[in-house]
Every structure is written in structure tokens, then in C-alpha cells.
Amino acid sequence: MRIEQLEYIAAVTRLGSLRRAAEELHLSQPALSETVRNLERELGVDLLERKRSGATISAEGRELLPHIASVIEAVDRLRGAAGDQHRVSRMIRLGTVNTATVPLLIPAVREFRATHPVTQVEVVGAQQAEIHRALLEGSFDLGLVNCLRGDDVPPTLETTELLRGRPVVCLRPDSPLAARPTVSTADLLDGREPLIVMRSGYLMHRFIHRLLAGRTPSFSYSTDGAEMGKLMVAEGLGVTVLPDFSVIGDPLERGGAITHRPLADGEATEVLLMIQRRRSGSVPRAVRDLHELFVRRADTPGTPRATAP
Numbered sequence: 001m002r003i004e005q006l007e008y009i010a011a012v013t014r015l016g017s018l019r020r021a022a023e024e025l026h027l028s029q030p031a032l033s034e035t036v037r038n039l040e041r042e043l044g045v046d047l048l049e050r051k052r053s054g055a056t057i058s059a060e061g062r063e064l065l066p067h068i069a070s071v072i073e074a075v076d077r078l079r080g081a082a083g084d085q086h087r088v089s090r091m092i093r094l095g096t097v098n099t100a101t102v103p104l105l106i107p108a109v110r111e112f113r114a115t116h117p118v119t120q121v122e123v124v125g126a127q128q129a130e131i132h133r134a135l136l137e138g139s140f141d142l143g144l145v146n147c148l149r150g151d152d153v154p155p156t157l158e159t160t161e162l163l164r165g166r167p168v169v170c171l172r173p174d175s176p177l178a179a180r181p182t183v184s185t186a187d188l189l190d191g192r193e194p195l196i197v198m199r200s201g202y203l204m205h206r207f208i209h210r211l212l213a214g215r216t217p218s219f220s221y222s223t224d225g226a227e228m229g230k231l232m233v234a235e236g237l238g239v240t241v242l243p244d245f246s247v248i249g250d251p252l253e254r255g256g257a258i259t260h261r262p263l264a265d266g267e268a269t270e271v272l273l274m275i276q277r278r279r280s281g282s283v284p285r286a287v288r289d290l291h292e293l294f295v296r297r298a299d300t301p302g303t304p305r306a307t308a309p
Helices: 003-015 018-025 029-043 059-089 101-115 128-137 185-189 203-212 225-234 285-298
Strands: 048-051 054-057 091-096 120-125 142-148 157-165 167-171 195-198 220-223 239-243 259-262 271-278
Touching: 003 018, 003 029, 003 054, 003 059, 018 029, 018 054, 048 059, 054 059, 091 128, 091 285, 101 120, 101 157, 101 285, 128 142, 128 157, 128 271, 142 203, 142 285, 157 285, 167 203, 167 225, 185 203, 195 203, 195 225, 195 239, 203 239, 220 225, 225 239, 271 285
Parallel strands: 091 120, 091 142, 195 220
Antiparallel strands: 048 054, 142 271, 157 271, 167 239, 167 259
């Protein structure tokens, strides 16, 4: 039995004759008739009542129509779902707070490209709240966000821990603070180096606010995301505080433009990089593959991973 055989019977019923159904389906009437006869032989039922004036649906055929309609509707739903998956799979939208871009994001996207050459990955920088909203609305497929150990995660999102790190001070190698084994909060406040802070809405803004406990550095800049912060440091505008996994292995660090020092007051703080996606609804195969790729690349010695509750 083939689905087109059922669709032909539905067309004959809807149009009231074999001739009109053949015209609509762009088939010859003998070809349509033979296809229906094959289905009748398989089912053991005469679906059409054939007369000199033409063929119409039989009484037995009308009794089977609800079942035929159910099968056609189910196949239509299947085709629609497959079409949606195909469309989404051709474009994956990944929201990121721009952290761990070089050690994790770029290698994962590069490896994904090798196995999914026709699927585009659009990487969109955004704040954590924007990423959460876009995931729930369906405009993002995956999200990379930071949180501090103990932070609550949205119960409507599936959250998996990728990386764990510590806050560090990102600075130029020729900075006076680079000569020290660690950098303290007092060093960040004394004005020898302007402090570059993340704009409100980023995790490291919240961390710095808590670290400084209401105290204000003598001069500071505000920017969006770790990548711009590192560029500003490389250009000599000041120092910034980032998770260590955002600095270690960065091209600016490998090239000697930036380096990092432990934050003496932040040793007890743990920063987590998480990947998130919606819990509900079907997930296209390509999105699942990219998600699994992030998890696999993060799950290496030195980068312990665990699933968040």
C-alpha cells in the first residue's frame, strides 16, 4: 500500500468522479483506475462503484474514508515535522555571552562544519537574560552562558555544565600589576590601572560589584562581553576581570598582547560555563549534534563537566 493510493481515493470522493480526480491529479484516467484497482485487490474491498456514467466512491469505500483520512493526516503531519526539522537544521542560531570563544566555541563550530557542511551556524552575542528569552521563544537553538556556583538555572531550560574556572585579572604583560603573583581588590581600586568592567547584565559585572562591595575604582570603562574587554586590555586601556577559560589560549594571549594573574580575593569563587536549550518540543538532529559536540569537547582532562539539576 502506498500513500498516493489513499490520496487518490480521497480525491475521487472529494470531486465526485474518477474523471475529475484524474484531471486534478494530472493522471490519465486509466492509470488512476488501475492504481485504485491495485489497492482494492490488496484490501479485498471495492472502493469505487463503476458505472457507464463513471466511477464514484462505493458504500464500502465511504465506511473506510475516516481511516483513510486519518492516515493521510498523519502522513501530512510527519511531512510537516520533517520539513520543519530540515529548515531548522539548515540554520542553527547560537546565543553566547562571548566567553570561552577560542578554547571551546570556535573548535566546536569548526568540527561541526566538517560533519554538517550544509548547516549554517549563526553565532549571536547577547546578554544572559536575552539568551534565556530567545531560547524560550525559539529564536535561539542553543545558548552559552556563565553563572556562579550556586546560581539557580531556569527550570524550563535543559542546562549542562561545560567548563569550570576562576576569575582572573586580564592585563598586558608590561602592566605594573603583571609583576605580582596575584592581584588584589585594592590593586584594582588604587587607580594605577583603569578597570574595564562588563556592562550591567553580564555575570562578571555582578561579580565585580560584589567583589568591590560598593567601592568605586578611580577610573573605569564599561563594555560588552569578554572579547571587547580583552581587546581594550591589549590596547593598553586598562585591566579587566574575566573567567580564566576566557583568557587562557586566546590568540591575544598566545601572541603576548595579554596575560593574566590570579585574583587574590576571588580564589573561592567558581565560574561555570553552561550550554542551554529548551526542554520542550522536538530538537532537530543538527542541533542535538552540535550540543553533543560542545559537551564532548569540554569533557577532557582538566575541564570537568557535570549536568546541572
